[in-house]
Amino acid sequence: MADTYDYIIVGAGSAGCVLANRLTASGRHRVLLLEAGGHDRYFWVHVPLGYGKLFNDKRVNWLYSSEPEPELDNRRIIQPRGKLLGGSSSINGLLYIRGQHADYDHWRQLGNAGWSFEDVLPYFRRAEDQERGADALHGVGGPLSVSNVCEPHPLCEAFIAAAQEAGFPRNDDFNGPTQEGAGYFQYTARKGLRRSTAVGYLRQARRRPNLRLVTRALATRILLSGRRATGIEYRRGDATHVAHASAEVILAGGAFNSPQLMQLSGLGPAELLRQHGITVVADLPGVGADLQDHMQVRFQYRCTEPITMNDVVHHWRHRMLAGLRYFVSRKGLLAIGAGYAGAFLRTSPNLATPDVQLHFLIFSGETAGAALHTFPGFIVSVCQLRPESRGFVRITSADPRDPPAIQPRYLTARADRETLVAGMRVLQKIMREPAMRRYVAEERVPPPSVTTDEGLLAFARATSTTVFHPTSTCRMGPDATAVVDERLRVRGVERLRVVDASIMPTVVSGNTNAAAVMIGEKGSDMILQDAARAGPEIAADSRPRQPAIA
Numbered sequence: 001m002a003d004t005y006d007y008i009i010v011g012a013g014s015a016g017c018v019l020a021n022r023l024t025a026s027g028r029h030r031v032l033l034l035e036a037g038g039h040d041r042y043f044w045v046h047v048p049l050g051y052g053k054l055f056n057d058k059r060v061n062w063l064y065s066s067e068p069e070p071e072l073d074n075r076r077i078i079q080p081r082g083k084l085l086g087g088s089s090s091i092n093g094l095l096y097i098r099g100q101h102a103d104y105d106h107w108r109q110l111g112n113a114g115w116s117f118e119d120v121l122p123y124f125r126r127a128e129d130q131e132r133g134a135d136a137l138h139g140v141g142g143p144l145s146v147s148n149v150c151e152p153h154p155l156c157e158a159f160i161a162a163a164q165e166a167g168f169p170r171n172d173d174f175n176g177p178t179q180e181g182a183g184y185f186q187y188t189a190r191k192g193l194r195r196s197t198a199v200g201y202l203r204q205a206r207r208r209p210n211l212r213l214v215t216r217a218l219a220t221r222i223l224l225s226g227r228r229a230t231g232i233e234y235r236r237g238d239a240t241h242v243a244h245a246s247a248e249v250i251l252a253g254g255a256f257n258s259p260q261l262m263q264l265s266g267l268g269p270a271e272l273l274r275q276h277g278i279t280v281v282a283d284l285p286g287v288g289a290d291l292q293d294h295m296q297v298r299f300q301y302r303c304t305e306p307i308t309m310n311d312v313v314h315h316w317r318h319r320m321l322a323g324l325r326y327f328v329s330r331k332g333l334l335a336i337g338a339g340y341a342g343a344f345l346r347t348s349p350n351l352a353t354p355d356v357q358l359h360f361l362i363f364s365g366e367t368a369g370a371a372l373h374t375f376p377g378f379i380v381s382v383c384q385l386r387p388e389s390r391g392f393v394r395i396t397s398a399d400p401r402d403p404p405a406i407q408p409r410y411l412t413a414r415a416d417r418e419t420l421v422a423g424m425r426v427l428q429k430i431m432r433e434p435a436m437r438r439y440v441a442e443e444r445v446p447p448p449s450v451t452t453d454e455g456l457l458a459f460a461r462a463t464s465t466t467v468f469h470p471t472s473t474c475r476m477g478p479d480a481t482a483v484v485d486e487r488l489r490v491r492g493v494e495r496l497r498v499v500d501a502s503i504m505p506t507v508v509s510g511n512t513n514a515a516a517v518m519i520g521e522k523g524s525d526m527i528l529q530d531a532a533r534a535g536p537e538i539a540a541d542s543r544p545r546q547p548a549i550a
């Protein structure tokens with residue numbers, strides 16, 4: 001079966017759904033959207049608290065795992081990724097954080113024209129439907145609903161007060177003029193329901209005749225004519241299909257799968273490709289290199305009062321009431337995402353902007369996604385915002401169904417180890433302030449006996465895990481090893497772009513979904529501008545097409 005479209009998008013994730021919507025809006029372009037996963041009609045995908053149930057659900061998750069991490073006692077770290085409509089925006093923790101203005105100004109300084117904060121702000125605003133209303137930094141009416149936590153919680157209030165006692169400001173908008181301080185998060189949610197990009201962007205686009213969506217379609221190869229992308233080969237069940245793109249092929253498979261698909265197609269480090277018997281089309285050493293991720297260390301506390309989520313989950317009457325409340329008003333514990341309150345802090349007054357982020361969770365369990373403790377408990381985690389360690393994604397065979405080798409190489413840079421220890425000290429300081437102390441029955445993990453820097457670092461090596469923010473494996477930049485240029489075009493290959501979290505030159509200082517959506521917004525504008533410049537042969541006709549397959 002062969003089909004021809006103007007654009008083929010690989011991956012219906014955070015960025016892919018944005019692209020599918022924006023590229024089909026005018027009705028002038030025929031677009032094929034391929035998604036390896038299936039539909040998103042699962043109860044726990046839409047209820048914010050369900051996030052914790054999706055870590056190990058193979059129906060919606062690629063369930064990747066890292067190679068043994070040399071600086072983390074050779075542990076393998078889980079690497080969940082969404083494998084369904086909406087991609088990781090359908091399984092993530094819903095926290096809406098853009099990062100710091102300085103992150104984007106830094107991207108610009110690295111040589112990426114058009115990516116300073118001033119340049120990207122219109123795209124954040126265009127995407128946004130901010131519950132608090134529009135202002136110079138926020139937008140309303142966009143597909144990505146952003147809402148407040150439904151109500152304050154005494155533990156979060158105590159945490160914010162304790163941060164103030166420790167000398168940090170309160171901040172009621174981490175995406176406002178400054179990121180620094182402690183406060184409540186906002187969620188990508190509307191009326192207590194997750195707002196993935198599948199809900200916000202794709203639902204609308206699916207009604208258009210010029211979009212064809214094929215789910216359970218694993219893209220296996222980029223079709224190339226010399227160094228020009230001409231289409232995609234994909235598998236659906238046992239059948240292999242081919243689709244042609246008259247204008248462009250756009251990769252939006254995310255930070256693990258976009259470089260994997262390039263490598264499988266002969267675009268990557270020549271030596272790696274040869275090892276697996278793949279013909280080298282373009283020797284691109286940067287493909288799969290430069291992987292960055294945020295790593296977190298979680299501190300567990302036993303609480304003095306039964307006011308945590310543990311107490312609700314383990315008591316049938318409270319559980320029933322919480323369920324009832326959610327179904328009636330969409331409020332309460334089921335409406336909570338991966339964090340309730342948080343903080344962005346400077347570990348030293350000499351720093352210009354925060355270098356660590358704290359997530360405050362009103363529940364506790366041994367590991368992410370594990371059963372909650374039967375006693376009242378809560379967790380505070382710390383992560384370094386701008387890690388210097390860089391890792392890789394590499395295919396392990398020429399078979400597209402084999403997961404790639406993933407190694408973020410956490411803590412391999414000395415600066416990362418130092419910042420993390422400093423961050424753990426700041427976390428402890430806040431938790432020992434009077435406002436918080438009254439709720440701490442026990443510092444469970446790590447115990448108070450861990451007092452030295454070496455002890456804290458050893459604790460981090462033994463227990464830390466990912467914050468789920470892999471980026472930069474198809475890095476944008478002006479240098480020879482960068483994979484895409486500032487218009488997200490793959491260097492040395494025509495008609496091929498990458499538009500997802502993998503293009504970030506450096507990981508942003510915060511959670512990465514908002515940035516991936518912004519990249520989708522900006523990427524689609526660049527594609528449409530180029531189409532307009534190229535003229536009518538790319539802006540093809542819009543006769544009715546085959547219906548969506550989902």
Ligand SMILES: Cc1cc2nc3c(=O)[nH]c(=O)nc-3n(C[C@H](O)[C@H](O)[C@H](O)COP(=O)(O)OP(=O)(O)OC[C@H]3O[C@@H](n4cnc5c(N)ncnc54)[C@H](O)[C@@H]3O)c2cc1C
Nearest residue numbers: 011013014015036087088092093095219254257501511513
């Ligand atoms: C558990 C978890 C919690 C997170 N929490 C937060 C949070 O609270 N806040 C936040 O801002 N960020 C969070 N993130 C990170 C954020 O969601 C991601 O950075 C963002 O979604 C990445 O967007 P993307 O478009 O690059 O990739 P994705 O959204 O992952 O999309 C890639 C899509 O491509 C598909 N695909 C891949 N390969 C192929 C192929 N060969 N053929 C066809 N389809 C393919 C995938 O199935 C997927 O649907 C979290 C992530 C995870 C996994």
